[in-house]
Amino acid sequence: xxxxSRRQFLQVGAAAGFAVAGVKxxxxxxxxxxxxxxxxxxxxxxxxxxxxxxxxxxKFRLCREIGLDGMELVSxxxxxTVEEAVAASRATxxxxxxxxxxxxxxxxLSDPAAEVRDQGAAILDQxxxxxxxxxxxxxxxxxxxIGDTAETHDDVWSRSIAGIRRVLPxxxxxxxxxxxxxxxxGFCETPELLRDYxxxxxxxxxxxxxxxGNMIKFSSxxxxxxxxxxxxxxxxxxxxSPARGFCKIGDGAVDWPAVREALEAIDxxxxxxxxxxxxxxxxxxxxxxxxxxxxxxxxxx
Numbered sequence: 001x002x003x004x005s006r007r008q009f010l011q012v013g014a015a016a017g018f019a020v021a022g023v024k025x026x027x028x029x030x031x032x033x034x035x036x037x038x039x040x041x042x043x044x045x046x047x048x049x050x051x052x053x054x055x056x057x058x059k060f061r062l063c064r065e066i067g068l069d070g071m072e073l074v075s076x077x078x079x080x081t082v083e084e085a086v087a088a089s090r091a092t093x094x095x096x097x098x099x100x101x102x103x104x105x106x107x108x109l110s111d112p113a114a115e116v117r118d119q120g121a122a123i124l125d126q127x128x129x130x131x132x133x134x135x136x137x138x139x140x141x142x143x144x145x146i147g148d149t150a151e152t153h154d155d156v157w158s159r160s161i162a163g164i165r166r167v168l169p170x171x172x173x174x175x176x177x178x179x180x181x182x183x184x185x186g187f188c189e190t191p192e193l194l195r196d197y198x199x200x201x202x203x204x205x206x207x208x209x210x211x212x213g214n215m216i217k218f219s220s221x222x223x224x225x226x227x228x229x230x231x232x233x234x235x236x237x238x239x240x241s242p243a244r245g246f247c248k249i250g251d252g253a254v255d256w257p258a259v260r261e262a263l264e265a266i267d268x269x270x271x272x273x274x275x276x277x278x279x280x281x282x283x284x285x286x287x288x289x290x291x292x293x294x295x296x297x298x299x300x301x
Contacts, residue, residue, distance in 0.1 A: 040269035042069040043291055043300075044097060047079075049278025056080035060088040066285040067292070067300020068094075072273050073134055075099040075127035082133045089135060097271045098138035098179075098234070101127040109163035110144025110156040121163040124178070125170050132174040138234060139171075139178050140209045146186030156187045161201055171205045179209035179233055182224075189218050191227035198231050207231050211275065212254055213238030213246065221254055225262035235272040237291050249276060249290040256294040 045068060050059045056079070063071060071094050073085060080088075089096055101124055109120045127139045143164070144156030151159075164178055171178055180198065188194040198208060210232045212221045217240065225232065239252030250256070272295060274287050288300050 041263075041295055041297060042097070042271050043273070043288065043295075043297070044068050044070050044072050044271060045274045045278060045284060045287060046100070047071070047073050049274065049276070049284065049287070051279050051283075053079065055088075056084045057088040057091060060085075060092040060094045062281060062284070064092050064094050066281065066288050068288055070095040070097045070271070072097055072140075072271075073099050073130075073136070074102045075130040075139070076102065076123075077130060078102070082130065085134055096131075096134040096136045097273075098136040098140065098176075099127055099131045099134065100140040101142075104142045105145065108144050108151070109141075109160040110151045111159075112150045112155070117159060117163055121166045124163065125167045128167060128170050128174060128176045128178070131176045137176055138209070139176060140181050140234075141178055142181055142183055142185060144185065144187060153187060156185075157197060157200075161197075164201060164206060165203075168203055168205060177205050177207055177233060179207050181209040181211055181236065182215050183211065184214065184217070189215075191215075191219065191224045194224075195228055195231065198228075207233040209234045209236065211236040211238065212259060213240040213252065213275075216240055216253055220258065222258040222262035225259065225266060225268075229266045232266065232268065234270050235268075236275045237272050237295070238274070238276050246276070249274065249287065250294050254294075259294075260296050 045063065050062065060071060071089070073096055085096060103123045104120070107116060107120045107123055109117055109124070111117050111120065124139065124141060131137065131139050143160035144151055146153055146156060167178065182188055182194055188197050194208065198206065208228055208231045210224060210228060212235055215221065215224050237249060238246060239249050239254050240246050241253035244252060272291065274291050276287055278284055278287065292298065292300050
């Protein structure tokens with residue numbers, strides 16, 4: 001099967017009705033005039049970054065007011081019902097672009113126990129259904145974990161692929177893409193390995209949810225972007241450096257001008273979601289402003 005391009009995927013989704021360098025301080029060097037790709041980037045934050053127990057409608061309104069374009073929610077749903085989230089989306093005009101499978105760490109597709117892997121596949125299947133019910137087109141998935149578990153790299157590779165393939169009929173039918181996020185889980189810590197993993201699955205409804213801050217521990221974000229190319233469907237936005245660890249966007253070691261250039265080179269267009277420490281209105285507005293600056297987007301608002 002030929003690897004589908006992002007543009008082909010977006011066309012299919014529309015038809016289905018879906019809509020390491022040294023530490024540096026945030027400065028004008030990280031900012032550029034909006035380019036062609038920047039004008040086709042849409043921003044959101046992780047649901048768990050929005051502090052408090054306000055109703056879903058209030059959280060949707062807050063995100064709209066600080067200049068975000070849409071929402072990413074969670075599965076299993078938490079702090080809202082599907083009906084409440086859909087109503088909030090309609091009332092605010094804030095689309096839900098996807099969900100995060102919140103059980104992928106504790107109920108892993110790579111677990112040594114077959115019954116746990118079965119449960120993980122069922123949870124992923126429900127996350128796909130939740131995404132579709134909420135109006136989203138993706139599920140973020142971490143496929144397994146190596147280190148303090150009994151899973152080897154080969155185990156995570158083969159077992160997670162088997163589990164993902166069990167859910168692909170649902171994903172294909174509902175028009176929801178399963179997107180693999182590279183994290184510090186001991187798995188696919190080079191862009192070539194992640195590329196080969198995705199290519200072995202070789203399915204148009206599986207791609208990459210690339211985190212711009214996570215993987216610069218291993219090689220630069222722009223290297224990952226160029227090697228993965230059109231396999232990248234969505235982006236998580238954060239910053240990291242050896243000295244500061246995870247820090248505010250723009251204050252770490254991510255080379256943002258190089259990232260923007262790499263995104264232009266692969267013709268990226270789509271959702272970018274902040275995954276950093278959140279809070280109330282002031283904190284989220286700062287995150288949003290920083291994300292817009294480093295991505296070369298017009299100021300929010």
